[in-house]
Amino acid sequence: MAATDRSPRVGSGRGTGAVHGDRRRPALIAASLACAISGGSGCAIDLDAAPAPVVTDEALPTYGPCEPWGAGARGRIQTLGLQDGRAIVVAGSIARAGETVPNALLLIDGAPDLTNCLASVDTSDAVPGLDTAALPGSPQGEIQGMFLIGAEPYAYVRTYDGFEVLGTALATFDEGERRFVAAGEYLFADGPAFGEAVLTDDHDVYAFGCVNTGPFDSSCYLARVALDSVGDRGAYQFYRGSGGYTDDPDAAWPVFDGGSGLAVARDGLRLRAWFIAPLSDRIQTREGLAPAGPWSQPRDLARCSTADTRVLCGGVGVIAPPDEAGNVTLSYGAFSFEPTADELRATRVVTAPVPD
Numbered sequence: 494m495a496a497t498d499r500s501p502r503v504g505s506g507r508g509t510g511a512v513h514g515d516r517r518r519p520a521l522i523a524a525s526l527a528c529a530i531s532g533g534s535g536c537a538i539d540l541d542a543a544p545a546p547v548v549t550d551e552a553l554p555t556y557g558p559c560e561p562w563g564a565g566a567r568g569r570i571q572t573l574g575l576q577d578g579r580a581i582v583v584a585g586s587i588a589r590a591g592e593t594v595p596n597a598l599l600l601i602d603g604a605p606d607l608t609n610c611l612a613s614v615d616t617s618d619a620v621p622g623l624d625t626a627a628l629p630g631s632p633q634g635e636i637q638g639m640f641l642i643g644a645e646p647y648a649y650v651r652t653y654d655g656f657e658v659l660g661t662a663l664a665t666f667d668e669g670e671r672r673f674v675a676a677g678e679y680l681f682a683d684g685p686a687f688g689e690a691v692l693t694d695d696h697d698v699y700a701f702g703c704v705n706t707g708p709f710d711s712s713c714y715l716a717r718v719a720l721d722s723v724g725d726r727g728a729y730q731f732y733r734g735s736g737g738y739t740d741d742p743d744a745a746w747p748v749f750d751g752g753s754g755l756a757v758a759r760d761g762l763r764l765r766a767w768f769i770a771p772l773s774d775r776i777q778t779r780e781g782l783a784p785a786g787p788w789s790q791p792r793d794l795a796r797c798s799t800a801d802t803r804v805l806c807g808g809v810g811v812i813a814p815p816d817e818a819g820n821v822t823l824s825y826g827a828f829s830f831e832p833t834a835d836e837l838r839a840t841r842v843v844t845a846p847v848p849d
Contacts, residue, residue, distance in 0.1 A: 566840040569754060569810030570824035572605055573639040573646060580604055581646060581666070583636050584840065585808070585826060587619050596636050598622025600671050605812065620671050623664070625652055627677040632659055636673060638691035640698065642720050648673045649680075649688025649700060658683040661702075663724050680726045684742070685714040690757040692764070692784055698723050699784040703751050703768065711771050712747035713755060715784055732785050749779060749788045754808025754825065757784075760815040760847060767794065767823060769806040776809060776825060778848060792848050797841075803831045804838065815847045 568585015575581065580601050587597040597619040625634045632652040639648045646666035650673065652659040660679035667674050681687045685702035692699040698720060703713040715732040722728035730738035731745035739745065752768040759765075764781045766788070776795045781788035797806040807826025815821045822844045829838060 567807075567838070568826040568840060569756075569808040570812060570840060570842065571636075571639060571810040572812050573641070574604065575646065576641070576644045578603060581639065583622055583639065584619075585635070587616050589616060589619065594619050595621055596623040596634070596673075598636075598671055598673075600668070622672045623650060624667075624670070624672050624674045625650065625662075628652060628659075628662060628675055628679070630654070634662075634675065636664075637661070637686065637688045638700070640691045640693050642693070642698070642723065646673075647723065649691065650675050651686055651688070652679075658686075661686065661688050663688075676724060678726070680724075680729065681716075681742070685712075685745075686753075687714065687716045689753075690755040690766070692757055692759065693720070696720065700729075701748075701755055701757055701766075701784070703753060703755050705753075705771055707771075709771050709773075711750065711752045711768075713749055713751035713766075713768070714745050715748045716742075716745075717784070736785065748784070748786050749781075750791070751779075752777070754806070754810075756809040756811045756823065758811045758814040758821070760821075765815060765821065765847065767809045767811070767821075769809060769825070772805060774802070774805050776806060776823070780848070794845055794848075795843060797825065797827045801829070801833055801837050803829045803833055805829060812842065819847050820844050821847050 566584055566587050570582065570584045573581040580603065582599045582601060582605055584597045587594045597616070598621070599616065599619050623634050623636055625631055632654055634650045634652040637649040637651050639646060641647070648664045648666070649661055650664045651661050660683065661681040662675045662679050664673035664675040685704040687702035688700040689703060690701040696719060697717050700716045700718070701713055702716070703711045705711050716729045717732070717738055718725070718729045730740060731742050732748055733739040733744055734746040749766070751766065752770040752773065755766065755768045757764060757766045762782070764784065766779045766781065767776055770777060774797050775793050776797075777791040778794045779788045779791050797804050804827050807828050810824045811821065812824055813822035822842065824840055824842045826840055827838050
């Protein structure tokens with residue numbers, strides 16, 4: 494497994510420090526036995542394999558940049574399928590008719606058409622999809638991971654004061670207003686962006702979050718909470734290593750080294766993670782057996798841009814999880830600290846092969 498900083502992070506200081514066993518360990522054992530019995534090569538995870546070589550966007554089927562979304566489409570695009578067949582689509586922002594729509598949200602009928610960069614999605618109906626008025630100061634915010642509990646959509650939201658991170662809150666979906674509405678208190682302070690990526694099972698919500706630990710390094714952590722306690726900040730537990738969880742966020746250990754814009758999805762018995770290393774021009778991927786691991790070594794999947802080396806990657810979003818053909822559809826943002834053409838900073842959508 495990749496070497497990682499196992500020192501506890503600095504968090505909110507809350508908690509008793511009690512360590513809990515992993516309630517999902519029986520499921521992990523069952524999945525491992527299923528792999529062993531089936532003998533399927535798809536179950537294998539090589540923890541020590543060297544990272545694969547980088548491939549460029551030209552080597553992947555691609556639908557970006559996203560001209561149908563307008564030249565001002567920025568940030569990652571995420572989708573959440575609802576039980577009634579509709580889907581919530583969220584982009585970081587969309588430029589439209591001289592205005593910028595932050596957290597641009599669309600509620601569409603059916604799954605999005607992935608061809609031609611989501612061209613069938615009419616962005617004229619996009620609305621600002623986040624309401625943070627209940628939080629102190631009504632701060633600016635960003636929709637992070639979206640998920641369902643039963644039929645109800647939820648999202649974690651990260652808020653800011655300029656460049657300063659204020660914290661992460663839980664938001665529920667107001668269908669009448671077509672927006673996520675943040676609760677009036679924070680679940681997490683600054684530190685790992687818990688909720689940047691989310692997985693659920695029959696019992697729990699797993700909220701992943703990464704934080705920079707150096708100029709070019711980032712560690713990703715894991716919080717867990719029961720489905721019926723997702724809004725209770727005192728109910729969250731934090732991965733502590735060796736299959737254990739603790740109530741104390743200061744005692745949490747990383748599950749892997751990663752980066753910003755983390756996205757996670759299920760792929761049969763395995764999990765897949767995609768992320769951007771800090772100040773990097775490439776998307777990387779890992780595979781794992783359970784939210785807490787083990788996770789494989791990172792592999793390079795794509796570069797953000799081959800037209801201008803000054804362009805770096807932004808966040809990754811899953812538009813469609815791995816399909817039967819072994820492909821995943823992802824979005825990612827692009828940015829630069831130097832002047833570059835607008836089209837080079839537009840959101841991209843790529844359909845990429847999932848590594849064997």
